[in-house]
Amino acid sequence: MIRTAAFAGVLVLWGLVAYGNRALALMNPVLLPTPGEVVAVAAPQIRDGSLARHLAVSSLRIVEGFGLAAAAALGLGLLVAVWVPARLALEPMIEFVRPIPPLAFLPMFLVWFGLGETSKVAFIAYTTFFPMFVGISASLSRVDVMLLRAAASLGASRRELLGRVVLPAALPSIVLALRLGFGLAIFVIVGAEFMGADAGLGNLIMEGRVFFNPAQIVMGALLLGVLGSLANGLLLAAERRALKWRALP
Amino acid sequence: MSPASLVGTGGARVQIEGVHKEFPVDGRSTPALVGVSLEVSAGELLCLLGPSGCGKSTLLNIVAGFLPPTGGRVLVDGTPVTGPGPERGVVFQEYVLFPWLTVAQNVEFGPRLTGMEAARCREIVARYLDMVGLREHATKFPVQLSGGMKQRVAIARALANNPSIVLMDEPFGALDAQTREVMQEELSRIQRLEHKTIVFVTHSIREAVYLADRVVVMTRSPGRIKEVFTIKLPEVRDRFAPEFTRYEAAITRLVKEEVAMVRE
Numbered sequence: 001m002i003r004t005a006a007f008a009g010v011l012v013l014w015g016l017v018a019y020g021n022r023a024l025a026l027m028n029p030v031l032l033p034t035p036g037e038v039v040a041v042a043a044p045q046i047r048d049g050s051l052a053r054h055l056a057v058s059s060l061r062i063v064e065g066f067g068l069a070a071a072a073a074l075g076l077g078l079l080v081a082v083w084v085p086a087r088l089a090l091e092p093m094i095e096f097v098r099p100i101p102p103l104a105f106l107p108m109f110l111v112w113f114g115l116g117e118t119s120k121v122a123f124i125a126y127t128t129f130f131p132m133f134v135g136i137s138a139s140l141s142r143v144d145v146m147l148l149r150a151a152a153s154l155g156a157s158r159r160e161l162l163g164r165v166v167l168p169a170a171l172p173s174i175v176l177a178l179r180l181g182f183g184l185a186i187f188v189i190v191g192a193e194f195m196g197a198d199a200g201l202g203n204l205i206m207e208g209r210v211f212f213n214p215a216q217i218v219m220g221a222l223l224l225g226v227l228g229s230l231a232n233g234l235l236l237a238a239e240r241r242a243l244k245w246r247a248l249p
Numbered sequence: 250m251s252p253a254s255l256v257g258t259g260g261a262r263v264q265i266e267g268v269h270k271e272f273p274v275d276g277r278s279t280p281a282l283v284g285v286s287l288e289v290s291a292g293e294l295l296c297l298l299g300p301s302g303c304g305k306s307t308l309l310n311i312v313a314g315f316l317p318p319t320g321g322r323v324l325v326d327g328t329p330v331t332g333p334g335p336e337r338g339v340v341f342q343e344y345v346l347f348p349w350l351t352v353a354q355n356v357e358f359g360p361r362l363t364g365m366e367a368a369r370c371r372e373i374v375a376r377y378l379d380m381v382g383l384r385e386h387a388t389k390f391p392v393q394l395s396g397g398m399k400q401r402v403a404i405a406r407a408l409a410n411n412p413s414i415v416l417m418d419e420p421f422g423a424l425d426a427q428t429r430e431v432m433q434e435e436l437s438r439i440q441r442l443e444h445k446t447i448v449f450v451t452h453s454i455r456e457a458v459y460l461a462d463r464v465v466v467m468t469r470s471p472g473r474i475k476e477v478f479t480i481k482l483p484e485v486r487d488r489f490a491p492e493f494t495r496y497e498a499a500i501t502r503l504v505k506e507e508v509a510m511v512r513e
Binding site: 144146147149150151152153154155156160164165168169171243244245246 | 313314315332333334335337338339341343345346347348349350358359362363390391392406407410416
């Protein structure tokens with residue numbers, strides 16, 4: 001209820017500012033598109049299916065890149081949590097590469113992986129891997145030692161400790177790390193599609209810039225917001241189902 | 250399946266031989282336990298009593314296999330302890346239930362690990378949940394339980410695994426006074442059924458006299474054994490009986506002496 005009202009309020013505010021600007025001619029109206037103009041830009045693209053194609057292309061890239069990164073972060077996070085030599089070898093390297101802004105490497109991805117899908121997927125995977133890896137490996141190695149003692153005194157072997165205690169105990173933090181990674185994937189898809197893409201929401205926004213069509217830029221941005229909140233809603237629902245033991249009355 | 254076969258088997262003998270434990274404090278090795286030797290007979294309930302910081306929990310953790318002793322050793326039915334094991338069940342002060350498992354799943358955690366078939370697991374869970382009076386709470390999660398109920402689940406979880414020894418580290422320390430006495434009565438009743446070897450750490454003298462066959466009073470840091478009291482009271486005890494009070498008074502005097510010595 002409050003959420004819907006807040007959304008409606010923001011829309012009304014936008015309309016007031018944009019149409020007011022038009023009426024009072026405070027700044028060049030082209031620079032501040034009205035809701036009506038955004039709808040006018042979107043309508044033909046919805047009708048001919050090109051908007052759906054852009055959405056699908058971006059979504060697929062996000063899912064593929066995020067999926068690769070999540071699998072790698074889970075696998076390496078587990079390895080680092082259970083095997084000290086792996087931790088000693090991997091962590092310093094990852095901590096060195098992690099703070100470098102991924103955008104600095106974006107041109108290299110185009111050189112290495114070409115202009116096709118691979119470079120976008122690889123770039124998203126590369127960007128989202130680090131925060132997910134750090135979150136997952138930390139949550140796996142910080143499981144309460146008392147839980148491990150309790151399970152060991154009930155007869156759990158090392159492997160059983162991992163499967164029956166470490167993983168379920170770390171699951172809430174793992175899910176959180178995945179959610180953050182997914183959010184980041186939506187964040188960086190635009191950058192990946194700015195360079196050398198012929199479809200996708202980032203490409204749509206870039207086109208809006210090149211052909212000076214602010215309404216199209218706003219439309220692309222809004223669609224990214226919708227995509228992000230839909231995905232977050234899905235992940236939250238999955239989280240609530242899997243972690244219902246945490247929030248019971 | 251006859252009901253008798255669900256009943257846990259009795260206790261094992263524990264020998265603590267010259268156990269020594271040092272911890273590094275500010276880079277220097279500081280003794281926490283000095284030359285502790287003790288034998289707990291099969292089926293005995295032994296209370297370790299002492300002021301906080303006397304090393305009683307450290308001793309329990311060594312018997313559990315969570316900590317290695319710096320010197321000496323612990324034997325269970327003649328076999329040296331090298332780590333935690335299912336024959337030594339542990340009940341912790343802070344319950345330490347698995348929060349992602351229901352009450353029933355917590356209780357069957359141990360039996361499941363042994364590869365026991367599901368039907369038999371269910372019988373065992375039912376028996377021990379009945380024993381601690383939580384059968385109707387079987388499908389709840391730990392967050393939904395009160396402190397006393399959580400500790401009952403923890404006791405049921407330890408017993409369902411049929412250990413020969415149960416190590417209890419101030420298990421009722423976090424409970425309010427009334428719940429605490431009820432839990433003591435329940436433990437005493439369960440022990441009359443199960444005859445486990447129990448090592449029970451507490452700093453409550455009343456609790457020790459109510460539960461124990463023997464009370465071991467420990468000195469303050471470094472911990473060593475000060476005196477051992479054999480409690481010659483009936484199995485079902487009356488906290489207001491004059492003999493009960495006599496034991497309580499004698500142990501209280503000894504413990505006060507210990508605290509006073511540290512102050513001087």
